[in-house]
Amino acid sequence: MAQVNPTLRDGARSALLGFFSLTFAFSWIAWLASAALATPGHAGLFGLGGPVFLLGVFAPAFVALALTAYHEGGAGIARLLVRIGRWQVGARWYLFAIGFMAATKLLAALVHRSVLGAWPTFGDTPLPLMLGAILVSTWVQAGEEVGWRGYALPRLATHLGLGRAGVVLGVIWALWHLPLFFLPGSGSDGQSFPIYLLHVTALSVAMSWLYWKTEGSLLLVMLMHASVNNTTGIVPAAVPNAMSPLSFEGTLVAWATVGVSWAVAALLLSRMRGADIGGMLGSGSRQSQLGEPGV
Numbered sequence: 687m688a689q690v691n692p693t694l695r696d697g698a699r700s701a702l703l704g705f706f707s708l709t710f711a712f713s714w715i716a717w718l719a720s721a722a723l724a725t726p727g728h729a730g731l732f733g734l735g736g737p738v739f740l741l742g743v744f745a746p747a748f749v750a751l752a753l754t755a756y757h758e759g760g761a762g763i764a765r766l767l768v769r770i771g772r773w774q775v776g777a778r779w780y781l782f783a784i785g786f787m788a789a790t791k792l793l794a795a796l797v798h799r800s801v802l803g804a805w806p807t808f809g810d811t812p813l814p815l816m817l818g819a820i821l822v823s824t825w826v827q828a829g830e831e832v833g834w835r836g837y838a839l840p841r842l843a844t845h846l847g848l849g850r851a852g853v854v855l856g857v858i859w860a861l862w863h864l865p866l867f868f869l870p871g872s873g874s875d876g877q878s879f880p881i882y883l884l885h886v887t888a889l890s891v892a893m894s895w896l897y898w899k900t901e902g903s904l905l906l907v908m909l910m911h912a913s914v915n916n917t918t919g920i921v922p923a924a925v926p927n928a929m930s931p932l933s934f935e936g937t938l939v940a941w942a943t944v945g946v947s948w949a950v951a952a953l954l955l956s957r958m959r960g961a962d963i964g965g966m967l968g969s970g971s972r973q974s975q976l977g978e979p980g981v
Contacts, residue, residue: 698841698842698844698845699841699845701753701757701837701841702838702841702842704753705749705750705753705833705837705838705841706838706858708745708749708752708753709745709746709749709833709862710862712741712742712745712748712749713742713743713745713746713862714742714865715742716738716739716741716742716745717739717742717865717866717869718865719738720734720736720738720739720742721734721869721870723738724736734869734871734872743829743830744829744830745833746829746830746831746832746833746834746837746862747828747829747830747831747832747833748833749833750766750832750833750836750837750838751763751766751832753837754766754837766832766836766837767832769836769902769903769904769905770828770832770904770905770908771905772900772901772902772903772904772905772906773903773905775900775901775903775906779896779899779900779903779906780906780909782896782910783896783906783907783909783910783913784820784909784910784913785913786892786910786913786914786950787913787914787917787918787920788913788917788920790943790946790947790950791917791918791920791921791939791943792920792921793942793946794806794921794923794939794942794943794945794946795808795921795939795942797938797942797945797946798921798938798939798942801938802938806921806922806938806939807921807922808920808921809919809920809921809922811919811920816916816917819912819916820909820912820913820916820917821912823912823915823916824905824908824909824911824912825908826912827907827908827909827911827912828904828908830911831904831907831908831911832904834855834859835893835894835897835904835907836902836904838855838858839851839852839855839894839897839966840902840963840966840967842854842855843961843963843966844963847958847959847960847961848894848898848958848961848963848966849891849894849954849955849958849959849961851894852890852891852893852894852895852955852958853887853890853891853955855890855894856886856887856888856889856890856891857883857887859886859887859890860879860882860883860886860887861883863882863886864879867879867882878937878940881937881940881941881944884944884947884948885940885943885944885947887951888944888947888948888950888951889914889947891951891954891955892910892947892950892951892954893907893910893911894958895954895957895958896910897966898958898961898963898965898966901965901966902965902966902967921939921943922939923937923939923940923943
């Protein structure tokens with residue numbers, strides 16, 4: 687990894703503390719307020735999917751943009767957002783982004799077949815509808831990815847190296863979702879958070895790899911995020927009331943998905959040793975992009 691001077695590291699550290707603290711505070715307050723003030727049976731202003739709830743979902747991007755504007759001004763915001771338009775990358779990276787989750791799920795299905803002698807239940811969403819959902823929802827993922835990969839990942843990498851930064855960011859990213867596991871109707875309530883934590887951390891490693899190999903393309907990690915969300919149902923792993931992470935019956939697909947994901951993550955981590963993160967930072971001075979006050 688390229689050498690980073692101590693002053694730059696200090697600036698990155700303070701920027702990260704501010705980003706994570708504000709993101710967690712705004713998101714969790716918005717989500718808990720939505721749950722507390724929602725009218726049963728009506729989304730309205732509050733409620734899951736309502737405007738207040740969505741403010742929490744998009745908080746990572748809002749906080750990242752606010753901190754960037756404070757430290758770097760409009761030029762810093764432009765440097766951050768221009769990465770959404772970084773589309774000229776090799777076709778193999780588009781295939782990686784779109785196919786990673788689907789391939790993981792199909793391999794998990796093979797594990798299920800090998801262990802239990804029967805195929806798991808497969809989803810019934812038509813492929814054209816699935817691809818259409820990925821294309822449409824890719825742009826929505828800017829609400830998270832501008833913050834997680836665009837803002838936080840390069841700064842973490844200056845301290846930890848790219849591989850460890852991907853792991854740490856994955857843990858933080860998963861913990862950010864924690865309140866959703868206790869909000870009825872969120873889609874995550876009643877599920878095993880430990881399984882989710884392990885899977886999301888492995889996904890974070892893969893997305894960090896993709897971000898690095900595409901020299902900081904937010905578009906590609908947004909595409910991968912959308913693909914993960916919309917192809918996980920190819921082989922559903924969600925089990926109602928599966929609170930126990932040690933429960934085997936009915937959760938083999940989930941554990942197989944975690945195992946396959948971590949097998950890939952381990953390979954990618956070995957290849958990220960000594961990674962030069964310069965391409966992830968975009969144009970302009972590294973110091974301004976990592977959170978030092980602008981001039």
